[in-house]
Amino acid sequence: MRRWRYRDINLKEKLFFTYFGIFMLFFVIVSYVVFSSMTSIINRSVEKQLMDQADRIKDAVEIAADTSIRNHLRTISETNLQLCQYYYQLSQSGKMTEKEAQNTIKQLFSAQKIGESGYIYILNSQGVLQHHSQTSLLGTNISNYNFVKEQIRLKTGYIEYDWKNPDEQAERPKSLYMSYFKPWDWIISSSSYREEFAQLINIQDFKLKILAIKFGESGYITVLDEQG
Secondary structure, eight states: OOOOOGGGSOHHHHHHHHHHHHHHHHHHHHHHHHHHHHHHHHHHHHHHHHHHHHHHHHHHHHHHHHHHHHHHHHHHHHHHHHHHHHHHHHHHTTSSOHHHHHHHHHHHHHTOOBTTTBEEEEEOTTSBEEEOSSGGGTTOBOTTSHHHHHHHHHSSEEEEEEEOOTTOSSOEEEEEEEEEEGGGTEEEEEEEEGGGGGGGOOGGGTHHHHHTOOBTTTBOOOOOOTTO
């Protein structure tokens, strides 16, 4: 049987096979380039979609956390403001002296704990500490701190700031809600590190939003804590 050899075919067939080979090579190269480009575009699109959704969920969690922390501190601060008003009325009616009323309130404040290490302290309008968990700070003017300047300016409301106690190594984010008791010039401040409020976050606030998000046929979002 005669073997097929390229040099045995006529010129027309040689041109056909040559151009066909070139075309196929060009087609393979173009297909590879297009496939690579499309894969890259699709991957970037999917990655962007995932990142956008993750950012939305993160924003939802942060809003839920901020709302929970703010409301929790506000409740504590306003409850203690009512406590001041109650004992102030007792002192005004002569059932106890003003000094006794103030000391009783400070004892009640000392017994309260916010989060793991949070506490209640009292400033006056000059930034002088009237009550603090660290007794060595009593009578100290701390108006040089920016967040204290903001407290003096607002007297009532919510603020966030970075802080470290004398026995700590680095600053950490803190949240504070304050209420003002004018008769004694007390800025009643409920403060704690934000990281200690994780248990206040209600997953139900954003659970339905998370469950409603799907990726493809089986993709989904999951939320983990730092312990996995």
